[in-house]
Amino acid sequence: MATGWKYRTAEAETAEAIDRRCEPRRPLGLRFALMRIRVETELCQGHGRCYMLAPDLFYADDDGYCHPTGERTVPAELADQARRALMNCPEDAIILTEET
Amino acid sequence: MTDAKKYSLEPPEVARNPHDTYREIRDNAPVAELAGRSQTGAVTLSRHEDVMRAFQTPEVFSSDPGAIEIGNIRPLVPLQIDPPHHRKHRKALDPLFAPKQMSKHEPRVRELIRDLIDKVVDQGHCNFHDDIAEPLPSTIFLELLGLPVSRVDEFLALKDGIIRPPARSMEERQEKVKATGQKIYAALEEVVEARMAQREDDFLSTLIDAEVEGQPLSRDDVVDIGYLFFLAGLDTVSASLECMVAFLAQNPGHRQRLVDEPEVIPHAVEEMLRYESPVASAARITAIDTEVNGCPISAGTRIQVLIGSANTDERAWDGPDEVDFDRESKKHIAFGAGVHRCLGSHLARMELRVALEEWHARVPHYRLADGLELQFSQGIRQIDNLKLVW
Structure with missing residues (x-):
């Protein structure tokens, strides 16, 4: 079962790109399913699976915990990464909602 | 509580290959006192759901020093400190071990493992414990800590x-x-004195x-963290590396995949951490009367949290006894879970990855020495006699 997952640590450019994408506003005029993601900071214990497996959505902060945590829209091309992060958090700290 | 005195994790063949016993315990005695001299009075939790509850409710399942006898006279910081005090210490320590910090040490780890491999590569055999798995992490750690x-x-x-x-x-x-604990205190106090x-x-x-909430750590705090x-x-990293190499020595298909596709190694590390669970259990003690799976447990009971069993519980995993480097779920709790999740996990992952990369680049084909019966130690699964030939 090949998954084609890539392993990398988010580089500085990636972190900036993620931050730029994390404007909490809701894109206008979307007609497809809208996926939103956030992290329960009280539950996150810094296992690091999310930024390992969803490197375009999360990166490690200076303490090794996932960042960013606030609710935001997941771009359609990153939906798979978002589901992967959800599935792999040992603390069930990632909250993913899909609406139409 | 189920009478589970017939189950024991201590026989050598169970320590070597615990999965069948884990399953029997999970199915028949999920909340139980197991057989064995180290088990007297301790209740073992083995199902993923119960193990997670123990890790995630420190107000019930405390990490108070009474949970385990490891020679210390004061609580270890932060492992044996419960919330809320735990958080402030962890806040001071987390940045030291964050992935960014750890990646700075990767070149040194790579240099050291290369030197260790140089010493054995031409002789065609080694004791992997003595020659590689023990010196690598201990040298790195002593350098980092300052001993x-x-x-x-x-x-x-x-x-x-x-x-x-x-x-x-x-x-x-x-x-x-x-x-032994007294000697460790003495060694640490000597070095802390010199560093002050x-x-x-x-x-x-x-x-x-370091400052915790505006206050410097006391000298005792520094020693207790040390x-x-x-x-x-x-x-722990020694034992983990040994478990992984022992598995790969006995599973040539998995080993060949790492030789052919080194980019799979980070995934292989996660999957072997799950399957082998080198730190097989963690210790807790109940702070209040509680109940697990309908079984009452009174306050002050020592609890053995069976990480290895949770990581192979078919209630939580599909095909848990298969080692699949492409497994979608990497939700394993080999580093524990909850507030006490392993502080050094990012260091451990980096060391394990680099060691497996370098080893398989230089020694791609290896197997256990003929007739070798591996001896795993209890609790933290070290393999002293890991003799390899190639």
């Missing part, structure tokens, strides 16, 4: 004196552990200058 690497053999003996003391009875064990006079570029110096690092840093 003299020249005394590595002495420190390793002290660590083993706590984690696996040679003893015939529980009383003898407790005495040996206590005596003159700082170096190491963790102990950083801790001396004691925990000493036990954790000198043992």
